[in-house]
Amino acid sequence: QVKLVESGGGVVQPGRSLRLSCTASGFTFSNYGIHWVRQAPGKGLEWVALIWYDGTNEHYADSAKGRFTVSRDNSKNTVYLQLSSLRAEDTAIYYCARWGITSGGLYYALDAWGQGTTVAVSS
Amino acid sequence: ETVMTQSPATLSASPGQRATLSCRASQSVNTNLAWYQQKPGQAPRLLIYGASTRATGIPVRFTGSGSGTAFTLTISGLQSEDFAVYYCQQYNDWPPWTFGQGTKVEIK
Numbered sequence: 001q002v003k004l005v006e007s008g009g010g011v012v013q014p015g016r017s018l019r020l021s022c023t024a025s026g027f028t029f030s031n032y033g034i035h036w037v038r039q040a041p042g043k044g045l046e047w048v049a050l051i052w053y054d055g056t057n058e059h060y061a062d063s064a065k066g067r068f069t070v071s072r073d074n075s076k077n078t079v080y081l082q083l084s085s086l087r088a089e090d091t092a093i094y095y096c097a098r099w100g101i102t103s104g105g106l107y108y109a110l111d112a113w114g115q116g117t118t119v120a121v122s123s
Numbered sequence: 124e125t126v127m128t129q130s131p132a133t134l135s136a137s138p139g140q141r142a143t144l145s146c147r148a149s150q151s152v153n154t155n156l157a158w159y160q161q162k163p164g165q166a167p168r169l170l171i172y173g174a175s176t177r178a179t180g181i182p183v184r185f186t187g188s189g190s191g192t193a194f195t196l197t198i199s200g201l202q203s204e205d206f207a208v209y210y211c212q213q214y215n216d217w218p219p220w221t222f223g224q225g226t227k228v229e230i231k
Contacts (some may be wrong), residue, residue: 035220037167045159045167045210047220059218094168109157109214111178113166 022096024100030074033099038092129223146211155215180194
């Protein structure tokens with residue numbers, strides 16, 4: 001079955017860096033774009049970043065531009081999210097999610113999600 | 124950026140009742156609209172895409188409708204496992220992909 005597993009979260013001081021990983025199984029990973037979505041404590045969902053299936057294109061939320069970098073290694077079925085210059089407001093659960101594709105090849109919703117990894121930015 | 128607005132913030136209903144959740148977009152998103160369910164301590168789960176197509180394994184009591192800027196998620200005959208937070212999300216105009224702020228369906 002389709003599975004996404006995030007790892008790499010933890011407690012980090014403001015200004016420091018952290019790298020999150022999202023490892024996939026149960027589908028042809030190299031055919032799918034992967035999103036990162038975060039959720040601050042008690043808040044809603046915020047889209048963070050997307051990397052295309054082949055890694056040739058990336059998109060970022062304004063809150064992530066210049067500080068976060070998404071990358072992937074299709075040989076390892078893994079996407080990474082490098083978090084830099086972390087701030088207290090980056091404290092959240094970070095989810096990776098698969099960008100669904102219809103049978104006609106159209107991208108649509110986020111059709112599979114990992115269980116999330118928690119990042120806490122605190123001094 | 125397309126802003127998504129959900130109402131109400133909280134909906135109180137009894138098991139067996141019908142729940143109607145609304146989502147509005149600040150500009151047309153055609154039918155490029157998804158609904159997700161999130162239970163406490165769990166990841167979101169895709170319920171509806173294309174405004175009205177149920178995702179794999181989603182019960183028929185979940186119905187999505189609408190197009191353009193106004194959308195509705197109807198849960199017919201609420202069951203105990205349906206009490207959760209529901210988010211709408213547009214994927215018509217990206218980046219960014221934008222979510223509504225969520226509607227919490229709670230037991231009355």
